[in-house]
Amino acid sequence: MNICERSEAVSDYAFDEVSGTERAEIERHIESCAECHAHLRSIRLTTAALKAVPNREIPQRIAFVSDKLFEPSPWARFWRGFFGSPTQVGFASACLLAAAISFSATRKPVEIRTVIAQSPAKSDVTAAQIDAAVSKAVAQVHAEDQKFTQMALAAAEEKHKKEHDALLVSMRETVDVMQRRMGAYTSELASLERPSFGGGQ
């Protein structure tokens, strides 16, 4: 492709960097020069293509795969390598199972020894005395429990009775008020139906 000597001026025209008189002159030149026309067209295409590409942020950091940052740890490499192979996983499972069977076959059960401590023969406290003391303590706890239960029951009953009595009184009072209210209505209705007297009392 030949380059016209005015191609630079055509570039300025394409980027709108020329004055009014110069613009008209360049436009006339472009119409007559095929090279400049093609140049202008290529610039416009490029500009349009660049505008179609979305804007991207400039990367803040560029790292290479060879960086140690991306290098997996030895444990991760082993893990990935081991579980990456189904054969290896199968082999390991079989080994584990065999080991478990061998261990359970060779292992002796733990012997549970029951040690009965014998009280000294010459002790002053006899079994009968211990039983008596335990029975006494249990009876005492039982009696206290019963006492507390009875007290709680009595308190609950008293509270319930008070609430019941208060409710009864309130209901009676309410019924009384309603009767009086009805009486007032009845009395007023009766006075409306009653013929008025013109005479003295």
Add this chain to the structure above:
Amino acid sequence: MKPVLLAVLASVCFAATESPLSLASIRAVEASINDKVRSNLSDPYDLLGTARGTYLDGYGAVFSVEMNLVLVSPLNLSPFKPSISEAEIVGMQKRKLAKVENLKDAMRGLMVGASKTLTGLPANEHIVMEAFLFNYRWENTRDLPKRIVITSTKQQLLDAAARRLTGAELTKLFDDQEL
């Protein structure tokens, strides 16, 4: 002779008990009291005993009415609402205290009206209005009266009606008692 004596005695007795007030005028005042008690629609009184009027010979006309200052729902305490909160009790007392003065004003107005209705009542005799105020047991009745009795003479009431006295001036004419 005996029947004649009896007839004379009976006529003397009837003459002694003859009332200057007509029954109709007393009934009219009673009706006006009942209407007034029921007229407050926003915060009505609870009329528990309609107005009853009577004439006491030589003293005047006495009207009594029984009411609760606040109309309370009948189920204020029930198995579904076994207790009344402290806030409700305090609120009720405040409402009642505020309504005592309103009731007294209403009673004074009714008495002024009654003085015009009770035409047969001598001017020097009294008109008395008594309100029995009901309170529930659960209420706090501190500072609340159980009875309000307002007394004035018919002449004073007629004068008040004629002069169209203001509330403060009208109050001076009455003898208020809170019992």
